[in-house]
Structure formats: C-alpha cells, structure tokens
Amino acid sequence: MEYGLGSGYRMDLRGTPVGPFDEGTREGQMTQREPVASGVRVEDLSKTYYPSPGWMKFLVRSNIKQEVVALDQISFDVAPGEICAVVGPNGAGKTTTFRILVGLTSSSAGSATISGFDCNRESVAIRSIVGWMPAEDRSLIMRLSCAENLRFHGRLQGFKGEDLRERIRDNLAKVGLAHAADSSVFALSAGMKARLQLARALLADPKVLILDEPTGSVDPVASHGLLNLIIDLVEKQGMAALISSHRLEEIEALHSHAILLDKGQIRYDGDLDTLRSRLDRPTVEVEFTTAEPVARARHQIESKDLGEVVPTEEETTLQIMLKPDVPMGGVLTALDGELDQIAHLRELQTPLRDLLAQMYNQGRRERTDGD
Amino acid sequence: MATETRRAGLGSVAGAFLRMDSVEDISYPLSLLLSQLSIIIPVFITFFVGELVGESPEIGDDYFTFAIIGMTVSTILGAALSGFGGSLQRAQNRGTFETLLVEPVPWTVLPFAMNLWRIILGVWGGTLIFILGMLLGANYVLSGLLEFIVLLVLGVFASMGIGVVSASLMVLAKRGQPLLTLYGMASSLLAGAVFSVNQLPPFLKALSWLIPHTYVINSARAVLMDDPGTFSIEFSTAVMALLIFNVVIFVGGLWLFTRSLQYARKMGMLSGY
Numbered sequence: 001m002e003y004g005l006g007s008g009y010r011m012d013l014r015g016t017p018v019g020p021f022d023e024g025t026r027e028g029q030m031t032q033r034e035p036v037a038s039g040v041r042v043e044d045l046s047k048t049y050y051p052s053p054g055w056m057k058f059l060v061r062s063n064i065k066q067e068v069v070a071l072d073q074i075s076f077d078v079a080p081g082e083i084c085a086v087v088g089p090n091g092a093g094k095t096t097t098f099r100i101l102v103g104l105t106s107s108s109a110g111s112a113t114i115s116g117f118d119c120n121r122e123s124v125a126i127r128s129i130v131g132w133m134p135a136e137d138r139s140l141i142m143r144l145s146c147a148e149n150l151r152f153h154g155r156l157q158g159f160k161g162e163d164l165r166e167r168i169r170d171n172l173a174k175v176g177l178a179h180a181a182d183s184s185v186f187a188l189s190a191g192m193k194a195r196l197q198l199a200r201a202l203l204a205d206p207k208v209l210i211l212d213e214p215t216g217s218v219d220p221v222a223s224h225g226l227l228n229l230i231i232d233l234v235e236k237q238g239m240a241a242l243i244s245s246h247r248l249e250e251i252e253a254l255h256s257h258a259i260l261l262d263k264g265q266i267r268y269d270g271d272l273d274t275l276r277s278r279l280d281r282p283t284v285e286v287e288f289t290t291a292e293p294v295a296r297a298r299h300q301i302e303s304k305d306l307g308e309v310v311p312t313e314e315e316t317t318l319q320i321m322l323k324p325d326v327p328m329g330g331v332l333t334a335l336d337g338e339l340d341q342i343a344h345l346r347e348l349q350t351p352l353r354d355l356l357a358q359m360y361n362q363g364r365r366e367r368t369d370g371d
Numbered sequence: 372m373a374t375e376t377r378r379a380g381l382g383s384v385a386g387a388f389l390r391m392d393s394v395e396d397i398s399y400p401l402s403l404l405l406s407q408l409s410i411i412i413p414v415f416i417t418f419f420v421g422e423l424v425g426e427s428p429e430i431g432d433d434y435f436t437f438a439i440i441g442m443t444v445s446t447i448l449g450a451a452l453s454g455f456g457g458s459l460q461r462a463q464n465r466g467t468f469e470t471l472l473v474e475p476v477p478w479t480v481l482p483f484a485m486n487l488w489r490i491i492l493g494v495w496g497g498t499l500i501f502i503l504g505m506l507l508g509a510n511y512v513l514s515g516l517l518e519f520i521v522l523l524v525l526g527v528f529a530s531m532g533i534g535v536v537s538a539s540l541m542v543l544a545k546r547g548q549p550l551l552t553l554y555g556m557a558s559s560l561l562a563g564a565v566f567s568v569n570q571l572p573p574f575l576k577a578l579s580w581l582i583p584h585t586y587v588i589n590s591a592r593a594v595l596m597d598d599p600g601t602f603s604i605e606f607s608t609a610v611m612a613l614l615i616f617n618v619v620i621f622v623g624g625l626w627l628f629t630r631s632l633q634y635a636r637k638m639g640m641l642s643g644y
Binding site for chain 2: 047049052070096099102103105106117124125127128129130132134135138139140142144145148151152153156157158159160200253344
C-alpha cells in the first residue's frame with residue numbers, strides 16, 4: 001500500500017507474540033505473562049461499518065445506508081515514552097482508531113496490540129493498562145465531587161483502601177486540582193474538567209495514554225498548560241501516548257511523532273519537522289518603504305524565474321514563494337537596485353494547516369489519477 | 372519484561388456503584404422523600420379498600436394482608452426488574468456508559484453492580500409496606516418469614532434476569548424497554564398482586580404460570596397467611612420453579628447481554644443513544 005510521503009518514516013518497534021490473557025485473575029491480583037512487546041502496535045488495521053440488518057431497523061434507525069470504510073489497512077507503532085499525535089480532518093478515522101484501541105469498537109481486519117495484548121480478544125487486560133480520555137466532558141459524573149469521581153473509577157479498576165485514597169490525592173495534585181477535591185464536577189470550568197478527566201485516565205498508572213481531543217473545550221492558555229502537563233507526565237512515567245487534536249498549532253508544539261490520517265488511510269507517519277522540510281517552500285516577504293518600487297521588484301523576480309509572487313493586501317509588500325533550489329540571497333541579488341527602499345525582509349513559515357491541506361490535496365489527486 | 376494486568380471483582384465494582392448511586396440519590400433529598408411517600412400512600416388506600424372487601428374463598432378471610440403481601444413482593448421484584456435497565460439508560464444518555472466499559476470490569480458483572488442500589492431501595496420500600504401493613508392490622512404468620520425471604524431472593528434473581536434480557540435489547544434499541552413494559556403489564560395482571568389468580572379467565576390463568584412473580588406472591592401468601600385463599604402455591608413447588616427460571620432466564624440474560632454489547636461494538640453503535 002502506498003502511504004504517500006510516509007513510507008520512509010515508520011518507527012521500528014517489534015516484539016514477540018504472546019499467549020492468551022489469564023481469565024482467572026481475581027480482584028486486585030496482578031498476573032504476569034512473558035514475553036510482551038511494549039507500547040502500541042497497529043498492523044494493517046481496517047474497520048468497515050456496515051448498514052444495520054433488516055431486523056435492527058425495527059429497533060433503531062441508522063443513518064449508515066452503505067458500507068463505510070473508516071480505516072483501511074493502517075499500520076503504526078508508538079513506543080513507550082513517545083507521544084504520537086493523530087491528525088486528520090473529520091471522518092479521517094482518528095476516533096475509530098482510538099475506540100478500537102480501548103476496546104469500544106472491534107476491528108474488521110488486521111491487528112492492534114497494546115503491550116502485546118490483542119485489542120479485540122483481550123479487552124479486559126487492555127483496559128487495565130490503558131488510560132483513556134474521551135473527547136466529551138459528559139463522561140464525568142456531574143453530581144459527584146472530583147474525589148468521588150476518581151474513587152468511583154478507582155474501585156472499578158480494583159483499587160481500594162489507602163492505596164486508592166493515595167492515588168486520588170496524588171493524581172488530583174498532579175493535574176493541579178488538589179484544592180478542588182471536594183468540588184462538584186458541574187461547578188468546574190472546562191479546563192478543570194479536562195484536568196479531572198486526565199487525572200482519571202492516569203489513576204491506574206497506565207502504560208498507554210489515549211487522549212481524544214483533550215483540549216477540545218479548553219481555552220488556549222489552559223490548553224497550553226494541559227499539553228505541557230501531558231508532555232511532562234509522559235516523559236516522567238515512560239508511557240506511550242496517543243493524542244488527537246484539531247488545533248494544529250498544538251500538535252506542532254508537541255514536536256512529536258505524528259500520524260496524518262485521511263479517509264481511513266495514513267498519509268504521513270513521522271515527525272512534523274521532516275514533513276515541513278519536505279513540503280514547505282520558503283516564502284520571503286519584502287516590505288518596501290513606499291509602493292513605488294513594488295512593480296519593478298515583481299518584474300525582476302518574475303523575469304529571473306526565482307519563484308511565485310503571492311498576492312498580498314499591502315501595496316508596499318511583496319511575498320515570494322521561492323523555487324526549491326533558489327536561495328534567499330537570490331532575491332536580494334535580483335532586487336539589487338531597490339535595496340535602499342527595503343524596510344523589512346523576513347522569511348515566512350507556512351502554517352501547518354496549509355501544509356497539511358497541500359498534502360491531503362496531493363494525496364487525493366494521486367488517488368484520482370490512480371483510478 | 373512482564374506486563375501487569377488487573378481486573379476488578381464483583382465486590383469492588385458493586386461497592387463503586389452502590390456508593391455512586393447512593394451519593395447521587397441523597398443529593399436530591401426532595402425527590403427521595405417523594406419516592407418514599409409514593410410507597411406509603413397505596414398502603415393506606417389498600418387499608419381502606421380492605422375495610423370494604425369482605426371474606427371470600429378466593430382471597431381468604433383477610434384481604435388487607437392478602438394485598439399487602441402482593442404489594443410488598445411487587446415493590447421488591449419491580450425494583451430488581453427495572454433497576455439495571457434504568458441505570459443503563461441513564462448512563463447512555465449522560466455519556467458515562469463508555470467510561471464504564473473501558474474499565475477492567477467483566478461486562479457480566481454490570482447487571483448486578485448497576486442494580487444493587489435500586490434493589491436496596493426496593494427492599495427498603497417493600498419492608499416499609501410490610502411493616503406499615505402490620506401496624507395497620509395485617510396479620511402475618513411470622514414463622515414463615517425465613518421462607519418468605521428465600522422466595523424473595525429467588526424472585527429478585529429471576530426478575531433481574533428478565534431485566535437483563537430487556538437491557539440487552541436496549542443496548543441495541545437505545546431507547547425504551549419494550550420487553551420490560553410488556554412484562555410489567557403482564558405481571559401486574561397475571562401474578563395476582565391484589566386479587567386472586569383464580570379470578571382470571573382460564574387462558575390468562577394458564578399464562579400466569581409463566582411469570583416468576585406469580586410463584587413468589589402466591590407462595591409468600593401460603594407461608595405468611597393462615598388463610599391464603601384458593602390460589603396458593605406450595606413453598607417447595609415455588610422454589611423449584613424459581614430455580615428453573617433463574618437458570619434459564621438469568622444465565623440466558625447474561626449471555627444475551629454480552630452478545631448485545633459485542634454486536635454493538637462490532638456495529639460501532641455502543642455510544643449512540
């Protein structure tokens with residue numbers, strides 16, 4: 001399968017197949033099995049949603065009228081201590097991937113394993129080593145306090161007594177909510193609710209953290225704090241973390257491994273800096289002291305074929321998207337006669353949003369050509 | 372390096388739900404108080420009706436005791452019947468259901484754990500009716516109390532089983548519990564909570580043998596009343612029937628519930644409502 005630009009950037013994380021989970025585990029007990037692979041491994045994972053059969057239509061109406069391929073043979077790995085950002089437009093397959101990993105949806109083909117446990121078959125084992133933060137803060141119990149919410153989920157995790165109390169205290173402190181332990185959830189701000197959800201996901205010291213749009217309803221300042229907290233926790237605790245977000249500036253700030261999904265396929269798997277170096281064409285902005293030299297400068301650039309002049313609203317400004325092999329100095333050489341009229345000269349970085357749009361469009365063109 | 376896994380047992384999960392449900396209910400004191408009042412008022416209504424109803428072979432010589440036993444059993448079994456489905460529907464609507472399913476809890480534990488607080492409230496309500504009835508003059512044979520409790524325990528499990536079957540459908544249908552609605556109507560008509568099953572036409576009387584409520588109510592009267600009327604069921608017969616119901620309905624219900632969740636997981640409709 002062609003993964004666009006991504007095929008050269010796959011991380012290597014290979015382990016040994018493992019035996020079945022011990023179904024006889026009793027409350028609070030730990031089982032051990034060897035050997036295991038660490039982190040998350042997804043191999044040729046596919047998911048197709050089918051229309052409901054006739055008898056189901058009598059129970060509930062579905063809006064799926066034909067088969068929907070949500071994931072099409074995707075493969076990726078996330079190592080312990082690594083953050084992997086999953087990016088893509090709506091319907092790309094991000095949430096379906098996460099739901100398969102936490103056991104809320106089963107895959108149609110391929111495999112997904114966490115620490116060697118199969119997500120389809122060993123769901124209970126998976127659920128004890130994964131911390132999940134869903135996109136909606138409705139998943140919290142609004143009438144209960146922060147501490148009661150954690151106590152409830154802690155008991156569902158099999159913790160009790162002093163161990164549970166300590167975990168509640170520690171995790172509330174970790175996310176900066178120690179002062180709000182007895183506050184009802186409905187009285188919390190969106191940022192505090194997000195932090196409480198993170199505390200819940202961290203309660204059982206998970207091996208893998210899966211965060212579905214953790215900053216979705218949080219203001220930019222709180223979201224910056226939350227992401228820094230996540231980066232810090234992942235680093236300290238050596239967890240593998242998968243994060244989806246629509247806020248691309250946040251994803252870029254993570255400086256992490258990124259997977260770009262589009263229509264159920266991986267368009268890129270690697271780090272964003274490499275993606276930028278591959279796709280980003282340097283753009284130079286030249287601001288003159290007056291509008292008078294702009295037309296001459298434009299003529300110089302175009303006649304020497306240095307790049308594409310991008311229209312701007314400022315009549316004193318010229319933006320030039322350089323051709324790949326043209327250095328910035330080439331612009332200065334071309335504008336030699338106008339140098340004393342240049343007020344500012346700067347290199348612009350293409351927003352990640354534009355880079356991704358460019359990449360998705362390229363992928364779609366390739367698919368159309370292929371058809 | 373080995374990976375440690377963990378799963379919560381029934382005790383821990385039941386304790387978690389018990390605490391959450393009780394804290395939540397107690398945080399709405401007026402609603403809780405009104406629900407208790409709605410239990411007490413029908414006892415007084417039955418008391419006054421009992422003053423009017425005379426002796427008859429069908430109901431024996433004490434209608435008030437006859438009806439109070441039926442009401443006590445119906446209240447307790449009703450809670451066991453509808454508690455799980457109600458909790459499940461609330462969790463689906465609020466958006467908390469998925470966070471329950473991603474905890475290391477075997478899904479077969481949920482029908483017990485999510486129903487426990489409702490059953491406790493049902494038992495409290497039933498006890499209130501039973502004691503208030505006694506204070507108003509209901510005449511129980513107290514030596515039959517232990518047998519009565521055995522019947523109630525078996526009846527609670529059978530009702531939970533029917534509730535689980537209904538909840539299994541709800542996992543897929545998302546709204547309403549068609550099976551529970553049908554069963555609720557059938558049991559209130561066929562089990563003879565406030566009248567004798569002998570008063571039913573023959574075809575309805577035949578159907579009443581298919582309802583666990585019938586065995587609990589009519590055997591409870593046999594162990595708690597000197598004159599339970601013409602339709603009473605021997606304790607041993609009721610126990611046997613209820614055991615069979617439990618094996619078939621309860622085990623079948625748990626199987627169906629797990630299958631429903633797996634099917635919803637496959638269809639990607641676990642979270643919808």
